[in-house]
Every structure is written in C-alpha cells, then in structure tokens.
Amino acid sequence: MIVARARIGGVRGLVDVHVADGLVTSVEPWAPDRPPVGDDVLDVDGHVVLPGLVESHLHLDKALLGGPSGGSDLQGAIAWTAARKADFTREDVADRARRVARLALENGTTTVRAHTEVDPGVGLVGVEGVLEVAEEVRETQRIQVAVFPQEGLLVRPGTLELVREGLRGPDTVVGGCPYVEPDREAAERHVEIVLDLAVEHGVPADLHLDLADDADDPRFTLAEHVARATIDRGLQGRVAIGHVTTLAAMPRDDRARVLAALAAADVTVTVLPATDLYLSGRDDERNARRGVAPLRELWAAGVPVAVSSNNVRNAFTPTGRADLLDMALLAARVGHVSEPDELDHLVAAVTDVPRRLVDPEIPAGITPGARGDLVVLDARDSGQVLLDQPRRLAVVRGGRVAWTDLPAVAVPGSLVLDRRAAC
Ligand SMILES: [Zn+2]
Structure with missing residues (x-):
C-alpha cells in the first residue's frame, strides 16, 4: 500500500508512505510528475497523517458499566466495581469491550493495551472476553492484554496463580496494583513480584502505581522503588506506571529526585487525566485538587510520558x-x-511513547521499520491537531484501510480524500 500525498510532522512538503508486510518500508517525497498508481494507493490529498494512536491504558472489561449515583472516590469505585464483577460473563465483557474498541478505532486508535482484571471472584472471565474481541478485530486493531490484579496479590490469595495463567495468552503484559496491599512492605513486594513475572515471562510490566491526593501514605509513594527494581532486573524501557498522582502532591525537591530516578530507569509515566480529575480531591471543601502528574516537569526531567483514557463511562470515569x-x-x-x-x-504521548511500550523492538513514528498503522485527519497543519481536534477520515492498519466514514469508498483501491470529489 502507498499512502500518497501525506503531510507528516517534522517533514517539509508532502510524502508517499510505502507499507508492505505490515511495516513502513519507505517515506519518499511526493513527486507531482510521478504520482503513484495502482489498486493499493490511498491518496490523502495533503491531509495530515499521524501514526495510529495507541491507548496504552484502557479498561475494556469494565467499560460502559455506569457507576454509583452521586459518584465516588477511588475506594468507592473499586468496591462498586468489585460487586458488579460478580455478574460478569465472557459474553457481556466481550460485548462492552467490542463497542469501546470500535469507538477507539473510529477515533484513530490502532493499538490498545487493555488492562483486564483477574481475581478469584471474576477469575479469567474478563481476560477471556477481551481476548475473544482481540482475536475478532485482529485485522483492524491490535488489542494487547495487561493481566491486572486490581484487588491485590498478597492481600487476595489465589490471584497470583490467575495472573500466571493469564500471561499464557497471546500478546500479554503483566499488570500490578500495589497500593491495595495492606502496608508498605507488602506494596513493595507486590512491585517486585510483578517485575519478576515480567522477566520470567519476557513481557512488559504496567502498574497502577498510586492515585492519592497526598504523598503521606507510604504505599502510595513507590515510584523510586519501581525505578530501582526496574534497573535491578534490566527492564529499562519495558515498565510503565499509571496515574502516579502523588507526583503532583510531593514537595518540589522530592519530586525532582523521583523524576530523575524514573528517567534513569526509562520508566514511562502514563497520565490518565479524565480519571485523576474525577477521583481526586473528593474531600477537599475548596480548591479541589487536580491530582494529575505534572506533565511539564516530567518532560523537563526526561521521563517518557504517555496519555490514555483509562476508563470509559464507569465508576472510575463517568x-x-x-x-x-x-x-x-x-x-x-x-x-x-x-x-x-x-x-x-x-x-x-498518544502515539510514539505508548507505541514504544507495546512494540519496544521496532521504531515508532512514520519511518522505515515502523508499524504501517496510520490515521488520516481532516487537517492541513500537523502542529495544530490537538487544538483543532480534527475529524478522523481514515484509519490504516498494517497497510490496509481498517476504517473510514468517507462516502464512495472503494477498499482496497484508490481513495480520494477530497470529500467534494468523493461525493
Ligand atoms: Zn487503569
């Protein structure tokens, strides 16, 4: 496939992006006198093309559940969801996961890391439901499963065995949630078990590290411990930590030290603003805290930052x-x-950084060797896409059109993205 006349960030002029066997093979300046021809040319007419978006932190298994009336804080959301999990079936999980995965695809997301809960109550029902959808949508979207012990490992006997079993599935990641353990020692042990599983199974690790309004509870300030444990195991570049809202609560000097440790260990911080804003500062009577990790300081310190949705319409994020x-x-x-x-x-933070988490071995971006996953935007200025929030015109996955809502589309084949021409 050739995605012709694309406007991509950091490159002057228009380019043709060549994709074969699922990967970008070359990016060549567009030559008006030699337009590419063939059945597999997607002429995007100078529109902006981004790498396929990557949701590295999305809960498909508990999406679309709604939540308690009046809302809740973190503990309330976990408890409300724990009760709902008793009713989960594989079909019900797959149904909700399918709908959200489709929504994500239509918004340009070609890869999802789905954090999926396991515990002795729900067993592997969630993992099985999400894996069913992952297999179903394989051609259009990649869904990686992070096997996630939301209710703890040490505090919830039987969960570790389920995590191990879940990790036997294809394209998995080991998840973690140390802050639900009873004390600091157990929380540290939880981190170590998760990172040891990453080594043992040869998979990345992705922890829900903390989500607290302040940095007083020692179970919630484990970022330096994660950094050390990552380096000890040679897992640099393969560990992500989500929320980490305590970074916003720490005194500046402490924060600078923690950020330096995370940067040295190449640990990615995944910022989840929709959830963090919703769950934080619940007890604040005035000036409710935002509880979002400080983006600009993370960048200044050289910490990789991903941004993701976390939840869609549930007790954690309505x-x-x-x-x-x-x-x-x-x-x-x-x-x-x-x-x-x-x-x-x-x-x-929604393309190259999370891409490196899910595909550490291949280059990110739109460059030879990168995934042939692309999203075409209704935009002409790649520097303005966040501010413009352009409509998604087409999504390409591995060199095939995975989704488009343009009329008069012939897929595969030549597709002109000038809508007047297409109508
Ligand atoms: Zn999460």
Whole structure:
C-alpha cells in the first residue's frame, strides 16, 4: 500500500508512505510528475497523517458499566466495581469491550493495551472476553492484554496463580496494583513480584502505581522503588506506571529526585487525566485538587510520558469516548500546556511513547521499520491537531484501510480524500 500525498510532522512538503508486510518500508517525497498508481494507493490529498494512536491504558472489561449515583472516590469505585464483577460473563465483557474498541478505532486508535482484571471472584472471565474481541478485530486493531490484579496479590490469595495463567495468552503484559496491599512492605513486594513475572515471562510490566491526593501514605509513594527494581532486573524501557498522582502532591525537591530516578530507569509515566480529575480531591471543601502528574516537569526531567483514557463511562470515569486526541487536549488544559513543543510532546504521548511500550523492538513514528498503522485527519497543519481536534477520515492498519466514514469508498483501491470529489 502507498499512502500518497501525506503531510507528516517534522517533514517539509508532502510524502508517499510505502507499507508492505505490515511495516513502513519507505517515506519518499511526493513527486507531482510521478504520482503513484495502482489498486493499493490511498491518496490523502495533503491531509495530515499521524501514526495510529495507541491507548496504552484502557479498561475494556469494565467499560460502559455506569457507576454509583452521586459518584465516588477511588475506594468507592473499586468496591462498586468489585460487586458488579460478580455478574460478569465472557459474553457481556466481550460485548462492552467490542463497542469501546470500535469507538477507539473510529477515533484513530490502532493499538490498545487493555488492562483486564483477574481475581478469584471474576477469575479469567474478563481476560477471556477481551481476548475473544482481540482475536475478532485482529485485522483492524491490535488489542494487547495487561493481566491486572486490581484487588491485590498478597492481600487476595489465589490471584497470583490467575495472573500466571493469564500471561499464557497471546500478546500479554503483566499488570500490578500495589497500593491495595495492606502496608508498605507488602506494596513493595507486590512491585517486585510483578517485575519478576515480567522477566520470567519476557513481557512488559504496567502498574497502577498510586492515585492519592497526598504523598503521606507510604504505599502510595513507590515510584523510586519501581525505578530501582526496574534497573535491578534490566527492564529499562519495558515498565510503565499509571496515574502516579502523588507526583503532583510531593514537595518540589522530592519530586525532582523521583523524576530523575524514573528517567534513569526509562520508566514511562502514563497520565490518565479524565480519571485523576474525577477521583481526586473528593474531600477537599475548596480548591479541589487536580491530582494529575505534572506533565511539564516530567518532560523537563526526561521521563517518557504517555496519555490514555483509562476508563470509559464507569465508576472510575463517568465520561469518555475513547478519543485520544480529546484526552491529550484535556491533559494540555489541566497541565498548563501552551508551547508548540509541548503540544508535540502531547501528540507523542498518544502515539510514539505508548507505541514504544507495546512494540519496544521496532521504531515508532512514520519511518522505515515502523508499524504501517496510520490515521488520516481532516487537517492541513500537523502542529495544530490537538487544538483543532480534527475529524478522523481514515484509519490504516498494517497497510490496509481498517476504517473510514468517507462516502464512495472503494477498499482496497484508490481513495480520494477530497470529500467534494468523493461525493
Ligand atoms: Zn487503569
């Protein structure tokens, strides 16, 4: 496939992106006198093309559940969801996962890391439901499963065995949730078990590290411990930590030390602003805290930052459309972001940074060797896409059109994305 006349970030003029066997093979300047021809040319007419978006932190198994009336804090959301999990069936999980995965695809997301709960109550029902959808949509979207012990490992006997079993599935990641353990020692042990499983199974690790309003509870300030344990095991570049809202609560000097440790260990921080804003500051009578990790300080310290949706319409996050451009714009708003290079960082936070988490062995971006996953936007200026929130015109996965809502589309084949011409 050739995606012709594409406008991509950091490149002057238009380019033709060649894709074969699922990967980008070359990116060549568009030559008006030699337009590419053939059945597999997608002529995007100078529109902006981004790498396929990557939701590295999305809960498909508990999406679309709604939540308790009146809302709740983190503990309330976990308890409410734990009760709902008793009713989960594989079919019900697959049905909700399928709907959200589709929504994500239509918003340009070609890869999802689905954090999926396991515990002795729900067993592997969630994992099985999500894997069913992953197999179903394989051609159009990649769904990777992070096997996630939301209710703890040490505090919930029987869960570790289920995590091990879940990791036998295809394309899995080991998840973690140390803050639900009873004390600091157990929380540290939880982190170590998760990272040991990553080594044992040769998979990445992705932990829900903390989600607290302040940094007083020692179970919630494990970022330096994760950094050390990552380096000890040679897992640099393969560990992500989500929320980490305590970073926003720490004194500046402590924070600088923790950020330096995370940067040295190449640990990615996944910022989840929709959830963090919703669950944080619940007891604050005035000036409710935002509880979102400080983006600009993370970038300044050299910490890789991903942004993701986390949840769609459940007790943890009552809103959401699985739209990563929308989520990155929310992060910009809450993170005091204004500069062009910061907006570029946020685009990378939903493309290249999470791509490196799910595909550590291949280059990110639109470059030879990268995945042939692309999203075509109704935009002409790649520097403005977050502010413009352009409509998604087409999604390409591995060199095939995976989704488009343009009329008069022939797939595969030549597709002209000038809508007047297409009508
Ligand atoms: Zn999560």
